[in-house]
Amino acid sequence: MTIDHAGSERARTRLALTVLALCWFAILCDGLDTFVYGAVLPRMLADPTLGMSPGAAGTVGSVATLGMLIGALAAGPIADRLGRRTAIVAGVALFSIASLACAVAPSVEVFAAARGVAGLGLGGLIPTAISMVMEYAPRGRANLMVASLMTAHQAGGILAPGLSMLFLDSRGWRFLFLLGGLPLILAVPLMLKFLPESMGYLLARGRVADAEALARSRGVAVADFVTAPTGRGGASSTTAHRIRLLFTGSRAITTPALWTASFAGLLLVYGVATWLPVMMRSTGYELGSALSFLLVINLGGIAGMLIAGQVADRVGPIPTALVWFALTAIGIAALSVQMPLAATYAVVFATGVWLFSAQTMVYAGAAAHSEADFRATAVGLTSGIGRFGAVFGPWLGGVLVASGTPRWGFGAFAVAALLAVAALVVVFVTDRVGSRATTSSVRERVSL
Structure with a gap:
């Protein structure tokens, strides 16, 4: 199948924007999860049913970031073995389910465990999403695309206190974590349908036929995503x-x-x-x-x-x-x-x-x-x-x-x-x- 150059560039731009939009939403959820805890923390400390002390609150925050640390370190091997698309979708699903668990947690211990699991899902999202966005970015626009992607984290930080100001008094802090489960319903189906697998991953795993089928379905050329080896050391x-x-x-x-x-x-x-x-x-x-x-x-x-x-x-x-x-x-x-x-x-x-x-x-x-x-x-x-x-x-x-x-x-x-x-x-x-x-x-x- 022959694809004209101008048409291929337009198709690649459309594909890049699709990848950016879906990954942007994933990072938005990352930012929302990061900042919502701080936004609702004063109300959680005042909730006698949870019994959270300031010292325990700091420990819970650290448990979540410890989960992110483990998730970040594991993201590369997981994405290399299962695919970047799979890693992103699994991460979103995992932290959404964990957020629902936070919403119904009966004790500080259960809440902390759920935050740790959420951290596992969140930890690998940013590096994996950056890799996807850079790979599919139009020529000469990779840095702009990544900068646009990273605004999502701060947008999540804006959304967290905004939602807290709207719902914290009327619905309580648990409702905010309940909203954190929405990506499981909204984002995961969209990603499964529209987010492509990494072309580089498919080629590196020897799945050339799958890469060519993906390229044909999106109107792009496989050659656009092949990078020359850099020489010294490289993949070996x-x-x-x-x-x-x-x-x-x-x-x-x-x-x-x-x-x-x-x-x-x-x-x-x-x-x-x-x-x-x-x-x-x-x-x-x-x-x-x-x-x-x-x-x-x-x-x-x-x-x-x-x-x-x-x-x-x-x-x-x-x-x-x-x-x-x-x-x-x-x-x-x-x-x-x-x-x-x-x-x-x-x-x-x-x-x-x-x-x-x-x-x-x-x-x-x-x-x-x-x-x-x-x-x-x-x-x-x-x-x-x-x-x-x-x-x-x-x-x-x-x-x-x-x-x-x-x-x-x-x-x-x-x-x-x-x-x-x-x-x-x-x-x-x-x-x-x-x-x-x-x-x-x-x-x-x-x-x-």
């Missing part, structure tokens, strides 16, 4: 070999520094997502205002993704992340002081602009400091190490609230932002030294 290299490459030359310094920045960044993201309403109430704001701050910080996150991407295209992801984390530290510290409401909203929005996109730039920096043969390993490990911060952040907030010092959370999270700054300064200086050494070496060879 072992995981251990790819990890060793992360510690060769200057990467022996930059890799641990990037892991540290990722740990601090996700500590911030998940700690703030879980405890911001509680911390804002400790400074004198009512619950309604505290929930609206969670909505505003995620609006800032959406704007920040688009701004940071453009800035990073000009100056690079590491300088961008460095400055963004420094500004995040200032913003979080400023929130510990009660200001006029308009000023507080402005600071919360600006903090969202800097916070969420700073962590995204860490991932971009990890990709820039690796080569094609081990780039997936580099970014995957940077994300995986960061998940330990995602586990620690909610726990830390719970300890501070349980000790009667929730306002100290602002200082603790500001310190985490400064830790990321320090780690990225190490990366930046190492890069500059390496660049000067390379330039000097070139000049010496030229003079000879």
Whole structure:
């Protein structure tokens, strides 16, 4: 079957937008699940039927992120064995069922177990969805498509407090988790019908006939999705070999520094997502205002993704992340002081602009400091190490609230932002030294 070039490009664009839309909804659900717990937490703490203490609340938050850590580490092998489409659909189904279990949980222990299972489903969604979107993106639009995809996480963060403000008083916190089961009814059937399997997965598994049938059904060419091998190592290299490459030359310094920045960044993201309403109430704001701050910080996150991407295209992801984390530290510290409401909203929005996109730039920096043969390993490990911060952040907030010092959370999270700054300064200086050494070496060879 012969497909004209223009028609193939239009068909590929349609296919890319279909994949983006379905994966965007999956990540939206990820964001909703991440932020809904923090949005309803004040009401859960006041519910005598559940009997949740602030310390237990922090532990529950960490259980969920621990599940995400395990899910993220397992996502690659599962997707490679069963397919990316299967991994995405299974993840959405798993966290939807777990959310329904949260809605009817009779005790803190059952609720925590359900949150952990939800984390397993959620953990692998972002890396797997990014892989799918990048693979099907039109030529030259992969970064734009991924940036668009990642706005879904912050959109979920906006939806969580928005739904809480609508239903929390009238329906209670359990109703919000009941809504988390809707993707099982709405998203899974659509994905099973319209989400294609990864063309790269089919070809890598030797299922050429299936790949050709998929291409014909969507009006595209298989050749559009075939990438040339990069050479050194490639698919035949072992995981251990790819990890060793992360510690060769200057990467022996930059890799641990990037892991540290990722740990601090996700500590911030998940700690703030879980405890911001509680911390804002400790400074004198009512619950309604505290929930609206969670909505505003995620609006800032959406704007920040688009701004940071453009800035990073000009100056690079590491300088961008460095400055963004420094500004995040200032913003979080400023929130510990009660200001006029308009000023507080402005600071919360600006903090969202800097916070969420700073962590995204860490991932971009990890990709820039690796080569094609081990780039997936580099970014995957940077994300995986960061998940330990995602586990620690909610726990830390719970300890501070349980000790009667929730306002100290602002200082603790500001310190985490400064830790990321320090780690990225190490990366930046190492890069500059390496660049000067390379330039000097070139000049010496030229003079000879």
